[in-house]
Amino acid sequence: MHENKRDFDAEVSELHALKDACGAMIAVMRRLAGKEGEAAQERVHAIVEALDQEARKGSNAGPFQDPYELLRSMAARQGQSLCTVFLAFDFERAIDQRLQHLEAQRLEYWSQSHRPPNHFARIIALRFSQAIARNTGKRPTFGTARDGNHPSTDFGRALEDIFELLEIKGDVRRPAEWALSQLTDADFQEPRNALNDLVYGFGVGGPPRQMGGILGILPDEGTQSPEKDPDG
Known part of the structure; x- marks a missing residue:
């Protein structure tokens, strides 16, 4: 999004x-x-x-x-x-x-x-839930207290404070529940180095012996690929 x-x-x-x-x-x-x-x-x-x-x-x-x-x-x-x-x-x-x-x-x-407020609220809730998942490795939860409609979990209460700080009007429940439904396994892993992926390919454990990715696909500017030696 x-x-x-x-x-x-x-x-x-x-x-x-x-x-x-x-x-x-x-x-x-x-x-x-x-x-x-x-x-x-x-x-x-x-x-x-x-x-x-x-x-x-x-x-x-x-x-x-x-x-x-x-x-x-x-x-x-x-x-x-x-x-x-x-x-x-x-x-x-x-x-x-x-x-x-x-x-x-x-x-x-x-x-x-203009940017619709409900979309803004969803984005903030999603980014916050992803940050928690990535840094703790645990899935945030959301619930409401029995004695009122206010959030009962740490994630929900913190998100409510963030909404108040950013002057986002409306209840946090819908954005929070939507954001938690969008979390995937990738959100619980450490972020990848996108530049490293492009240059070296998508191997695990560091760059392979021969560079793949963009450097392995594109020839150097102004040069041509050398002819293959039939004798190896």
């Missing part, structure tokens, strides 16, 4: 940019596939075959240091062009599904120019 409308609008804008780029690539593939005439089809087939051959020459035959190498090698062996088409369609569908989900959020939370 987004903490403010600016972040929400930014994701929608970025998703539309991704969809446009993906759609442009798919349009080119469709145009090539729809070429009429035997000569045109032979030319398109020759282009695809040449690209697939280049992909196979540059692929790693193993052993694989991370799953990225394995997936890329499998795609190259099966036909890079066809795999790219399938992935492009899947990626476009995923973008459409995410945009549909965000449109539902827009109607529920962001149809006004």
